[in-house]
Amino acid sequence: MSGGQGRIVTFDNVGLRYGTEPEVLSDLSFTLFPGSFYFLTGASGAGKTSLLKLLYLAQRPSRGAINMFGRDVITTPREELPEFRRRLGVVFQDFRLVGHLSAFDNVALPLRIAGVREADIVRPVSEMLDWVGLAHRAQSRPATLSGGEQQRVAIARAVIGRPDLLVADEPTGNVDPEMALRLLRLFEALNRLGTTVVVATHDVQLLKSLPDSLIMRLNKGRLLDPTGALRYPPRASFASTHSLGGDGE
Protein backbone atom coordinates (compact mmCIF):
# COMPACT_ATOMS: atom_id res chain seq x y z
CA MET A 1 0.00 0.00 0.00
CA SER A 2 0.80 3.66 0.02
CA GLY A 3 3.19 4.15 2.88
CA GLY A 4 5.92 2.60 0.87
CA GLN A 5 8.51 4.47 2.85
CA GLY A 6 6.74 3.60 6.07
CA ARG A 7 4.77 6.80 6.33
CA ILE A 8 1.36 8.05 5.32
CA VAL A 9 1.79 11.73 5.94
CA THR A 10 4.71 13.99 6.69
CA PHE A 11 4.39 17.64 7.67
CA ASP A 12 7.52 19.71 7.44
CA ASN A 13 7.48 23.17 9.01
CA VAL A 14 3.91 23.74 8.02
CA GLY A 15 2.18 27.01 8.81
CA LEU A 16 -1.37 28.12 8.10
CA ARG A 17 -3.04 31.50 8.17
CA TYR A 18 -6.50 32.49 7.05
CA GLY A 19 -6.28 35.60 4.90
CA THR A 20 -4.07 38.18 6.54
CA GLU A 21 -4.73 37.00 10.08
CA PRO A 22 -1.82 35.79 12.19
CA GLU A 23 -0.92 32.13 11.76
CA VAL A 24 -3.33 29.70 13.40
CA LEU A 25 -0.87 26.85 12.88
CA SER A 26 2.89 27.28 13.09
CA ASP A 27 5.97 25.14 12.59
CA LEU A 28 4.15 21.84 12.42
CA SER A 29 6.53 18.95 11.82
CA PHE A 30 5.35 15.40 12.32
CA THR A 31 4.94 12.07 10.61
CA LEU A 32 1.92 9.77 10.58
CA PHE A 33 2.88 6.14 10.32
CA PRO A 34 0.68 3.55 8.65
CA GLY A 35 -1.48 1.61 11.01
CA SER A 36 -1.01 4.04 13.90
CA PHE A 37 -3.79 5.55 15.94
CA TYR A 38 -3.49 9.24 16.85
CA PHE A 39 -5.52 11.44 19.11
CA LEU A 40 -5.34 15.15 18.45
CA THR A 41 -6.14 17.26 21.50
CA GLY A 42 -5.97 20.87 22.49
CA ALA A 43 -8.14 23.67 23.79
CA SER A 44 -10.96 25.02 21.71
CA GLY A 45 -9.45 27.29 19.09
CA ALA A 46 -6.05 25.62 19.33
CA GLY A 47 -6.24 24.71 15.65
CA LYS A 48 -7.38 21.08 15.63
CA THR A 49 -9.91 21.51 12.86
CA SER A 50 -7.44 23.60 10.89
CA LEU A 51 -4.83 20.87 11.11
CA LEU A 52 -7.36 18.26 10.03
CA LYS A 53 -8.38 20.44 7.09
CA LEU A 54 -4.79 20.31 5.90
CA LEU A 55 -4.92 16.55 6.28
CA TYR A 56 -8.13 16.05 4.37
CA LEU A 57 -7.03 18.45 1.64
CA ALA A 58 -9.62 21.14 2.16
CA GLN A 59 -6.99 23.75 2.85
CA ARG A 60 -3.59 24.56 1.41
CA PRO A 61 -0.85 25.43 3.91
CA SER A 62 0.56 28.95 3.82
CA ARG A 63 4.06 27.59 4.12
CA GLY A 64 5.95 24.37 4.63
CA ALA A 65 5.71 21.02 2.89
CA ILE A 66 3.13 18.25 3.16
CA ASN A 67 3.83 14.81 1.82
CA MET A 68 0.95 12.39 1.56
CA PHE A 69 0.98 8.82 0.28
CA GLY A 70 4.52 9.40 -0.86
CA ARG A 71 3.82 12.51 -2.90
CA ASP A 72 4.27 16.21 -2.32
CA VAL A 73 0.72 17.51 -2.01
CA ILE A 74 1.63 21.12 -2.73
CA THR A 75 3.06 20.43 -6.16
CA THR A 76 0.53 17.76 -7.13
CA PRO A 77 -1.74 19.09 -9.88
CA ARG A 78 -5.27 19.88 -8.77
CA GLU A 79 -6.77 17.25 -11.08
CA GLU A 80 -4.96 14.48 -9.24
CA LEU A 81 -6.12 15.45 -5.76
CA PRO A 82 -9.49 13.64 -6.01
CA GLU A 83 -7.49 10.40 -6.13
CA PHE A 84 -5.94 11.36 -2.80
CA ARG A 85 -9.27 12.28 -1.28
CA ARG A 86 -10.73 8.91 -2.23
CA ARG A 87 -8.13 7.30 -0.01
CA LEU A 88 -9.26 9.40 2.93
CA GLY A 89 -12.19 9.02 5.26
CA VAL A 90 -13.36 12.18 6.96
CA VAL A 91 -15.74 12.82 9.82
CA PHE A 92 -16.35 16.56 9.65
CA GLN A 93 -16.94 18.49 12.83
CA ASP A 94 -20.20 19.74 11.34
CA PHE A 95 -20.98 16.34 9.72
CA ARG A 96 -21.61 17.73 6.25
CA LEU A 97 -24.28 15.26 5.33
CA VAL A 98 -26.20 15.86 2.11
CA GLY A 99 -29.53 17.15 3.36
CA HIS A 100 -31.86 15.69 0.78
CA LEU A 101 -30.27 12.24 0.69
CA SER A 102 -31.28 9.43 3.02
CA ALA A 103 -28.87 8.10 5.64
CA PHE A 104 -28.29 5.14 3.34
CA ASP A 105 -27.44 7.30 0.34
CA ASN A 106 -25.18 9.50 2.44
CA VAL A 107 -23.19 6.50 3.58
CA ALA A 108 -23.12 5.09 0.05
CA LEU A 109 -21.89 8.38 -1.44
CA PRO A 110 -18.11 7.79 -1.21
CA LEU A 111 -18.52 4.35 -2.78
CA ARG A 112 -20.60 5.75 -5.61
CA ILE A 113 -18.13 8.55 -6.23
CA ALA A 114 -15.36 5.97 -6.34
CA GLY A 115 -17.31 4.05 -8.96
CA VAL A 116 -18.33 0.98 -6.97
CA ARG A 117 -21.10 -0.99 -8.66
CA GLU A 118 -24.59 -0.47 -7.23
CA ALA A 119 -24.87 -4.23 -6.56
CA ASP A 120 -21.76 -4.11 -4.38
CA ILE A 121 -23.01 -1.19 -2.33
CA VAL A 122 -26.17 -2.38 -0.64
CA ARG A 123 -24.71 -5.01 1.69
CA PRO A 124 -21.75 -3.10 3.16
CA VAL A 125 -23.79 0.05 3.61
CA SER A 126 -26.61 -1.80 5.35
CA GLU A 127 -24.20 -3.61 7.63
CA MET A 128 -22.44 -0.39 8.48
CA LEU A 129 -25.70 1.35 9.31
CA ASP A 130 -26.60 -1.63 11.46
CA TRP A 131 -23.33 -1.36 13.35
CA VAL A 132 -23.81 2.31 14.17
CA GLY A 133 -27.34 1.45 15.30
CA LEU A 134 -29.20 3.13 12.50
CA ALA A 135 -30.54 0.23 10.44
CA HIS A 136 -34.07 1.37 11.17
CA ARG A 137 -33.30 4.93 10.07
CA ALA A 138 -31.64 4.04 6.78
CA GLN A 139 -34.25 5.85 4.73
CA SER A 140 -34.44 8.93 6.96
CA ARG A 141 -33.05 12.26 5.93
CA PRO A 142 -30.45 13.94 8.15
CA ALA A 143 -32.82 16.69 9.24
CA THR A 144 -35.06 14.10 10.89
CA LEU A 145 -32.16 12.52 12.79
CA SER A 146 -30.86 13.59 16.19
CA GLY A 147 -27.42 15.17 16.46
CA GLY A 148 -25.89 11.90 17.61
CA GLU A 149 -27.60 9.95 14.86
CA GLN A 150 -26.30 12.37 12.26
CA GLN A 151 -22.84 11.98 13.70
CA ARG A 152 -23.08 8.22 13.37
CA VAL A 153 -24.13 8.56 9.73
CA ALA A 154 -21.10 10.80 9.20
CA ILE A 155 -18.84 8.19 10.80
CA ALA A 156 -20.34 5.37 8.77
CA ARG A 157 -19.72 7.41 5.62
CA ALA A 158 -16.10 8.04 6.62
CA VAL A 159 -15.20 4.41 7.25
CA ILE A 160 -17.30 2.68 4.57
CA GLY A 161 -14.65 2.87 1.87
CA ARG A 162 -11.95 1.49 4.14
CA PRO A 163 -9.68 4.52 3.72
CA ASP A 164 -5.92 4.53 4.11
CA LEU A 165 -6.21 7.52 6.40
CA LEU A 166 -9.20 8.28 8.61
CA VAL A 167 -9.57 11.81 9.92
CA ALA A 168 -12.28 12.45 12.50
CA ASP A 169 -13.08 15.82 14.03
CA GLU A 170 -14.79 15.42 17.43
CA PRO A 171 -16.55 12.28 16.24
CA THR A 172 -18.06 11.50 19.62
CA GLY A 173 -19.08 14.98 20.66
CA ASN A 174 -22.80 14.29 20.38
CA VAL A 175 -23.18 10.73 21.61
CA ASP A 176 -23.42 9.13 25.02
CA PRO A 177 -20.28 7.51 26.49
CA GLU A 178 -21.44 4.01 25.59
CA MET A 179 -21.98 4.90 21.95
CA ALA A 180 -18.69 6.78 21.98
CA LEU A 181 -16.88 3.60 22.95
CA ARG A 182 -18.80 1.63 20.36
CA LEU A 183 -17.76 4.10 17.65
CA LEU A 184 -14.20 3.94 18.88
CA ARG A 185 -14.35 0.18 18.37
CA LEU A 186 -15.23 0.88 14.77
CA PHE A 187 -12.19 3.09 14.38
CA GLU A 188 -10.07 0.43 16.04
CA ALA A 189 -11.36 -2.24 13.73
CA LEU A 190 -10.52 -0.07 10.78
CA ASN A 191 -7.14 0.65 12.31
CA ARG A 192 -6.46 -3.05 12.62
CA LEU A 193 -7.13 -3.39 8.91
CA GLY A 194 -4.24 -1.00 8.34
CA THR A 195 -5.90 2.40 8.29
CA THR A 196 -4.08 5.23 9.97
CA VAL A 197 -6.50 7.05 12.23
CA VAL A 198 -6.41 10.63 13.50
CA VAL A 199 -9.15 11.57 15.93
CA ALA A 200 -9.48 15.10 17.29
CA THR A 201 -11.21 15.06 20.65
CA HIS A 202 -11.63 16.72 24.02
CA ASP A 203 -12.84 13.48 25.53
CA VAL A 204 -10.31 12.30 28.12
CA GLN A 205 -12.22 9.04 28.63
CA LEU A 206 -11.73 8.26 24.98
CA LEU A 207 -7.99 8.89 25.20
CA LYS A 208 -7.66 6.55 28.12
CA SER A 209 -9.55 3.73 26.48
CA LEU A 210 -6.85 3.27 23.85
CA PRO A 211 -3.51 3.12 25.64
CA ASP A 212 -1.70 2.18 22.42
CA SER A 213 -2.56 5.43 20.73
CA LEU A 214 -0.24 8.35 20.16
CA ILE A 215 -1.29 11.78 21.35
CA MET A 216 -0.75 14.99 19.43
CA ARG A 217 -1.24 18.03 21.62
CA LEU A 218 -1.89 21.38 20.01
CA ASN A 219 -1.37 24.57 21.94
CA LYS A 220 -2.15 27.85 20.19
CA GLY A 221 -1.34 26.37 16.82
CA ARG A 222 1.89 24.66 17.86
CA LEU A 223 2.43 20.98 18.33
CA LEU A 224 3.82 19.95 21.72
CA ASP A 225 6.36 17.26 21.01
CA PRO A 226 8.95 17.48 23.76
CA THR A 227 10.42 14.03 23.07
CA GLY A 228 10.27 14.32 19.32
CA ALA A 229 8.21 11.14 19.28
CA LEU A 230 5.84 12.55 16.69
CA ARG A 231 8.66 13.23 14.30
CA TYR A 232 10.71 10.14 15.02
CA PRO A 233 8.44 7.73 16.87
CA PRO A 234 9.96 4.79 18.68
CA ARG A 235 8.98 1.96 16.32
CA ALA A 236 7.95 -0.23 19.22
CA SER A 237 5.02 2.02 19.95
CA PHE A 238 3.14 0.80 16.92
CA ALA A 239 5.11 -1.73 14.93
CA SER A 240 4.63 -4.47 17.49
CA THR A 241 0.90 -4.10 17.86
CA HIS A 242 -0.05 -3.37 14.26
CA SER A 243 1.36 -4.92 11.18
CA LEU A 244 3.00 -2.21 9.13
CA GLY A 245 1.19 -1.39 5.96
CA GLY A 246 -1.51 -3.90 6.80
CA ASP A 247 -3.25 -5.87 4.12
CA GLY A 248 -4.63 -2.90 2.27
CA GLU A 249 -5.10 -2.76 -1.45
Next chain:
Amino acid sequence: MKQPPPIAENLDRGATSFGGRAAAALVPRRRISGPVPWVLAIMIMLSALAAGGALALSNLASSARGELAGAITVQIIEADAELRAQQSELAAELLLQDPAVRSLRRVPREELDRMMEPWLGVADAGDAIPIPDLLDVQLNRQASEAELVRLQSLLENDAPNSRIDAQSSLLEPVYSALTALRYLSFGLIVLLALASSSAVWLASRSAFTSNRETMEIVHLLGGADKQIAGIFQRSVAMDVFMGAVLGLALGVAVMLVIAGQFAALDSGMVEGGGFDWHDWLIIAAIPIAGVLIAIMTARMTVVSALRRML
Protein backbone atom coordinates in the same frame (compact mmCIF):
# COMPACT_ATOMS: atom_id res chain seq x y z
CA MET B 1 -20.74 -6.27 21.96
CA LYS B 2 -20.58 -7.84 18.56
CA GLN B 3 -17.71 -7.24 16.19
CA PRO B 4 -17.80 -4.35 13.75
CA PRO B 5 -18.85 -5.32 10.24
CA PRO B 6 -16.13 -6.38 7.86
CA ILE B 7 -15.49 -2.98 6.43
CA ALA B 8 -16.16 -3.00 2.72
CA GLU B 9 -13.31 -5.26 1.79
CA ASN B 10 -12.29 -5.80 -1.81
CA LEU B 11 -14.60 -3.21 -3.23
CA ASP B 12 -14.21 -2.93 -6.95
CA ARG B 13 -13.53 0.76 -7.33
CA GLY B 14 -13.83 2.42 -10.70
CA ALA B 15 -16.09 -0.39 -11.89
CA THR B 16 -18.62 2.15 -13.04
CA SER B 17 -18.62 5.89 -13.41
CA PHE B 18 -20.62 8.00 -11.03
CA GLY B 19 -23.73 8.82 -12.99
CA GLY B 20 -27.30 7.81 -13.52
CA ARG B 21 -29.99 8.02 -10.90
CA ALA B 22 -27.67 8.03 -7.87
CA ALA B 23 -25.74 11.00 -9.20
CA ALA B 24 -28.86 12.79 -10.35
CA ALA B 25 -30.32 12.43 -6.86
CA LEU B 26 -27.55 14.67 -5.54
CA VAL B 27 -29.29 17.68 -6.99
CA PRO B 28 -32.87 17.74 -5.80
CA ARG B 29 -35.34 18.10 -8.63
CA ARG B 30 -37.59 21.06 -8.24
CA ARG B 31 -39.42 20.60 -11.52
CA ILE B 32 -41.23 23.69 -12.72
CA SER B 33 -41.76 24.98 -9.23
CA GLY B 34 -39.55 28.04 -9.30
CA PRO B 35 -40.04 31.07 -11.52
CA VAL B 36 -37.00 30.31 -13.64
CA PRO B 37 -38.47 27.96 -16.25
CA TRP B 38 -41.45 30.30 -16.67
CA VAL B 39 -39.28 33.35 -17.15
CA LEU B 40 -37.22 31.40 -19.64
CA ALA B 41 -40.33 30.18 -21.41
CA ILE B 42 -41.45 33.78 -21.88
CA MET B 43 -38.04 34.94 -23.05
CA ILE B 44 -37.74 32.09 -25.51
CA MET B 45 -41.24 32.68 -26.77
CA LEU B 46 -40.53 36.37 -27.36
CA SER B 47 -37.23 35.53 -29.06
CA ALA B 48 -38.97 33.01 -31.29
CA LEU B 49 -41.67 35.54 -32.16
CA ALA B 50 -39.14 38.25 -32.95
CA ALA B 51 -37.16 35.83 -35.07
CA GLY B 52 -40.34 34.70 -36.79
CA GLY B 53 -41.32 38.31 -37.50
CA ALA B 54 -37.90 39.15 -38.84
CA LEU B 55 -37.83 36.09 -41.07
CA ALA B 56 -41.34 36.76 -42.38
CA LEU B 57 -40.49 40.38 -43.19
CA SER B 58 -37.26 39.34 -44.76
CA ASN B 59 -38.94 36.73 -46.94
CA LEU B 60 -41.69 39.16 -47.83
CA ALA B 61 -39.24 41.83 -48.85
CA SER B 62 -37.08 39.55 -50.92
CA SER B 63 -39.96 37.86 -52.72
CA ALA B 64 -41.57 41.22 -53.46
CA ARG B 65 -38.25 42.57 -54.64
CA GLY B 66 -37.68 39.56 -56.87
CA GLU B 67 -41.05 39.96 -58.49
CA LEU B 68 -40.73 43.68 -58.93
CA ALA B 69 -37.12 43.72 -59.95
CA GLY B 70 -38.02 42.98 -63.57
CA ALA B 71 -41.24 45.00 -63.66
CA ILE B 72 -41.43 48.29 -65.51
CA THR B 73 -44.23 50.71 -66.27
CA VAL B 74 -44.47 52.52 -69.56
CA GLN B 75 -46.60 55.68 -69.56
CA ILE B 76 -47.74 57.30 -72.77
CA ILE B 77 -48.22 60.92 -71.83
CA GLU B 78 -50.10 62.48 -74.68
CA ALA B 79 -53.08 64.82 -74.41
CA ASP B 80 -54.56 63.84 -77.74
CA ALA B 81 -56.47 60.59 -77.28
CA GLU B 82 -55.95 59.39 -80.84
CA LEU B 83 -52.22 59.98 -80.90
CA ARG B 84 -51.97 58.41 -77.49
CA ALA B 85 -53.74 55.24 -78.58
CA GLN B 86 -51.56 55.06 -81.66
CA GLN B 87 -48.35 55.48 -79.69
CA SER B 88 -49.38 52.86 -77.10
CA GLU B 89 -50.11 50.43 -79.89
CA LEU B 90 -46.69 50.95 -81.47
CA ALA B 91 -44.86 50.90 -78.15
CA ALA B 92 -46.53 47.62 -77.20
CA GLU B 93 -45.59 46.08 -80.52
CA LEU B 94 -41.97 47.22 -80.28
CA LEU B 95 -41.60 46.05 -76.73
CA LEU B 96 -43.11 42.66 -77.41
CA GLN B 97 -40.48 42.11 -80.10
CA ASP B 98 -37.67 42.90 -77.68
CA PRO B 99 -35.97 39.77 -76.29
CA ALA B 100 -35.82 41.28 -72.79
CA VAL B 101 -39.60 41.47 -72.51
CA ARG B 102 -41.35 38.45 -71.09
CA SER B 103 -44.88 39.74 -70.93
CA LEU B 104 -46.79 42.91 -71.47
CA ARG B 105 -50.22 44.10 -70.49
CA ARG B 106 -52.00 47.18 -71.64
CA VAL B 107 -53.88 48.47 -68.69
CA PRO B 108 -57.46 48.98 -70.00
CA ARG B 109 -59.02 52.46 -69.91
CA GLU B 110 -61.81 51.34 -67.54
CA GLU B 111 -59.24 50.20 -65.04
CA LEU B 112 -57.44 53.53 -65.25
CA ASP B 113 -60.68 55.42 -64.87
CA ARG B 114 -61.53 53.37 -61.84
CA MET B 115 -58.13 54.10 -60.34
CA MET B 116 -58.56 57.80 -60.92
CA GLU B 117 -62.11 58.01 -59.68
CA PRO B 118 -61.31 58.76 -56.07
CA TRP B 119 -59.26 61.75 -57.13
CA LEU B 120 -61.15 63.03 -60.11
CA GLY B 121 -64.70 62.12 -59.18
CA VAL B 122 -67.02 61.11 -62.05
CA ALA B 123 -66.15 58.14 -64.17
CA ASP B 124 -65.85 59.87 -67.50
CA ALA B 125 -63.35 62.37 -66.17
CA GLY B 126 -60.85 60.80 -68.54
CA ASP B 127 -62.47 62.77 -71.33
CA ALA B 128 -61.92 66.08 -69.61
CA ILE B 129 -58.49 65.42 -68.14
CA PRO B 130 -56.00 63.47 -70.24
CA ILE B 131 -54.81 60.42 -68.35
CA PRO B 132 -51.72 58.65 -69.68
CA ASP B 133 -51.96 55.13 -71.06
CA LEU B 134 -50.19 52.51 -69.01
CA LEU B 135 -48.27 49.43 -70.13
CA ASP B 136 -47.38 46.90 -67.47
CA VAL B 137 -44.22 45.15 -68.64
CA GLN B 138 -42.45 42.20 -67.07
CA LEU B 139 -38.83 41.78 -68.15
CA ASN B 140 -37.02 38.50 -67.95
CA ARG B 141 -34.07 40.29 -66.41
CA GLN B 142 -33.32 43.01 -63.88
CA ALA B 143 -34.77 46.39 -64.81
CA SER B 144 -31.44 48.12 -64.52
CA GLU B 145 -30.75 51.76 -65.36
CA ALA B 146 -29.02 50.74 -68.62
CA GLU B 147 -31.96 48.52 -69.57
CA LEU B 148 -34.36 51.40 -69.03
CA VAL B 149 -32.23 53.72 -71.17
CA ARG B 150 -32.02 51.11 -73.93
CA LEU B 151 -35.80 50.56 -73.97
CA GLN B 152 -36.45 54.27 -73.83
CA SER B 153 -34.33 54.80 -76.95
CA LEU B 154 -36.11 51.89 -78.61
CA LEU B 155 -39.40 53.76 -78.26
CA GLU B 156 -37.99 57.21 -79.10
CA ASN B 157 -39.08 57.30 -82.75
CA ASP B 158 -42.46 55.64 -82.68
CA ALA B 159 -43.68 56.64 -79.24
CA PRO B 160 -41.87 59.88 -78.39
CA ASN B 161 -44.23 60.64 -75.55
CA SER B 162 -43.52 57.46 -73.62
CA ARG B 163 -41.84 57.36 -70.24
CA ILE B 164 -40.39 54.24 -68.69
CA ASP B 165 -40.07 53.67 -64.93
CA ALA B 166 -38.89 50.69 -62.97
CA GLN B 167 -41.65 49.67 -60.55
CA SER B 168 -39.11 48.93 -57.90
CA SER B 169 -38.18 52.58 -57.77
CA LEU B 170 -41.80 53.44 -57.09
CA LEU B 171 -41.81 50.97 -54.21
CA GLU B 172 -38.48 52.09 -52.78
CA PRO B 173 -40.10 53.73 -49.71
CA VAL B 174 -41.92 50.46 -48.98
CA TYR B 175 -38.65 48.57 -49.16
CA SER B 176 -36.90 50.94 -46.85
CA ALA B 177 -39.77 50.65 -44.40
CA LEU B 178 -39.53 46.86 -44.59
CA THR B 179 -35.78 47.03 -44.17
CA ALA B 180 -36.16 49.25 -41.12
CA LEU B 181 -38.62 46.81 -39.61
CA ARG B 182 -36.25 43.99 -40.32
CA TYR B 183 -33.38 45.75 -38.57
CA LEU B 184 -35.71 46.55 -35.72
CA SER B 185 -36.64 42.92 -35.23
CA PHE B 186 -33.03 41.79 -35.52
CA GLY B 187 -32.19 44.37 -32.86
CA LEU B 188 -35.00 42.97 -30.75
CA ILE B 189 -33.65 39.46 -31.21
CA VAL B 190 -30.21 40.56 -30.07
CA LEU B 191 -31.68 42.26 -27.00
CA LEU B 192 -33.89 39.28 -26.21
CA ALA B 193 -30.97 36.92 -26.70
CA LEU B 194 -28.95 38.99 -24.24
CA ALA B 195 -31.81 39.04 -21.75
CA SER B 196 -32.44 35.30 -22.19
CA SER B 197 -28.78 34.49 -21.76
CA SER B 198 -28.63 36.50 -18.58
CA ALA B 199 -31.80 34.84 -17.35
CA VAL B 200 -30.19 31.47 -18.03
CA TRP B 201 -26.97 32.65 -16.40
CA LEU B 202 -28.80 33.86 -13.29
CA ALA B 203 -30.81 30.66 -13.15
CA SER B 204 -27.75 28.49 -13.18
CA ARG B 205 -25.98 30.73 -10.65
CA SER B 206 -28.89 30.50 -8.27
CA ALA B 207 -29.17 26.76 -8.80
CA PHE B 208 -25.51 26.50 -7.95
CA THR B 209 -25.87 28.58 -4.82
CA SER B 210 -28.61 26.32 -3.55
CA ASN B 211 -26.54 23.21 -4.33
CA ARG B 212 -23.18 24.58 -3.33
CA GLU B 213 -23.00 22.66 -0.09
CA THR B 214 -23.65 19.36 -1.87
CA MET B 215 -21.03 20.11 -4.51
CA GLU B 216 -18.53 20.89 -1.77
CA ILE B 217 -19.25 17.63 0.00
CA VAL B 218 -18.86 15.62 -3.19
CA HIS B 219 -15.63 17.50 -3.82
CA LEU B 220 -14.31 16.66 -0.36
CA LEU B 221 -15.27 13.02 -0.77
CA GLY B 222 -13.10 12.77 -3.84
CA GLY B 223 -15.48 13.78 -6.63
CA ALA B 224 -13.60 15.06 -9.66
CA ASP B 225 -14.49 18.47 -11.07
CA LYS B 226 -15.81 16.78 -14.18
CA GLN B 227 -18.18 14.56 -12.21
CA ILE B 228 -19.49 17.45 -10.17
CA ALA B 229 -19.93 19.73 -13.17
CA GLY B 230 -21.68 16.91 -15.00
CA ILE B 231 -24.21 16.31 -12.24
CA PHE B 232 -24.99 19.97 -11.87
CA GLN B 233 -25.02 20.73 -15.57
CA ARG B 234 -27.58 18.03 -16.22
CA SER B 235 -29.98 19.37 -13.65
CA VAL B 236 -29.75 22.95 -14.90
CA ALA B 237 -30.13 21.76 -18.48
CA MET B 238 -33.34 19.97 -17.49
CA ASP B 239 -34.83 23.13 -15.99
CA VAL B 240 -33.90 25.23 -18.96
CA PHE B 241 -35.02 22.57 -21.39
CA MET B 242 -38.51 22.60 -19.95
CA GLY B 243 -38.70 26.37 -20.14
CA ALA B 244 -37.33 26.30 -23.66
CA VAL B 245 -39.77 23.69 -24.92
CA LEU B 246 -42.67 25.54 -23.37
CA GLY B 247 -41.49 28.86 -24.83
CA LEU B 248 -40.99 27.40 -28.27
CA ALA B 249 -44.41 25.76 -28.22
CA LEU B 250 -46.08 29.03 -27.22
CA GLY B 251 -44.11 31.03 -29.79
CA VAL B 252 -44.92 28.66 -32.63
CA ALA B 253 -48.57 28.55 -31.63
CA VAL B 254 -48.78 32.34 -31.72
CA MET B 255 -47.00 32.44 -35.07
CA LEU B 256 -49.36 29.88 -36.59
CA VAL B 257 -52.38 31.83 -35.38
CA ILE B 258 -51.04 35.07 -36.83
CA ALA B 259 -50.06 33.37 -40.08
CA GLY B 260 -53.57 31.95 -40.33
CA GLN B 261 -55.08 35.40 -39.94
CA PHE B 262 -52.82 36.88 -42.59
CA ALA B 263 -53.64 34.04 -44.94
CA ALA B 264 -57.31 34.88 -44.42
CA LEU B 265 -56.58 38.39 -45.74
CA ASP B 266 -55.80 36.71 -49.05
CA SER B 267 -53.45 39.45 -50.12
CA GLY B 268 -50.93 38.31 -52.68
CA MET B 269 -48.13 40.09 -50.89
CA VAL B 270 -48.48 38.20 -47.62
CA GLU B 271 -47.86 34.86 -49.27
CA GLY B 272 -44.27 35.95 -49.73
CA GLY B 273 -43.91 36.06 -45.94
CA GLY B 274 -44.24 32.28 -45.44
CA PHE B 275 -41.52 30.16 -43.82
CA ASP B 276 -39.21 27.70 -45.51
CA TRP B 277 -37.88 24.70 -43.67
CA HIS B 278 -34.64 26.53 -42.96
CA ASP B 279 -36.60 29.36 -41.34
CA TRP B 280 -38.18 26.82 -39.02
CA LEU B 281 -34.70 25.50 -38.31
CA ILE B 282 -33.58 28.96 -37.23
CA ILE B 283 -36.58 29.27 -34.93
CA ALA B 284 -35.96 25.81 -33.49
CA ALA B 285 -32.33 26.77 -32.91
CA ILE B 286 -33.38 29.43 -30.38
CA PRO B 287 -34.37 27.08 -27.54
CA ILE B 288 -31.44 24.82 -28.38
CA ALA B 289 -29.13 27.81 -28.03
CA GLY B 290 -30.82 28.55 -24.70
CA VAL B 291 -30.12 25.07 -23.41
CA LEU B 292 -26.53 25.20 -24.65
CA ILE B 293 -25.96 28.54 -22.96
CA ALA B 294 -27.40 27.06 -19.77
CA ILE B 295 -25.08 24.08 -19.92
CA MET B 296 -22.06 26.25 -20.59
CA THR B 297 -22.94 28.69 -17.82
CA ALA B 298 -23.58 25.87 -15.40
CA ARG B 299 -20.26 24.30 -16.22
CA MET B 300 -18.37 27.58 -15.96
CA THR B 301 -20.04 28.42 -12.66
CA VAL B 302 -19.22 25.09 -11.07
CA VAL B 303 -15.74 24.79 -12.43
CA SER B 304 -14.79 28.30 -11.37
CA ALA B 305 -16.25 27.71 -7.90
CA LEU B 306 -14.40 24.40 -7.62
CA ARG B 307 -11.17 26.01 -8.75
CA ARG B 308 -11.39 28.25 -5.74
CA MET B 309 -11.44 25.16 -3.53
CA LEU B 310 -8.25 23.22 -3.21
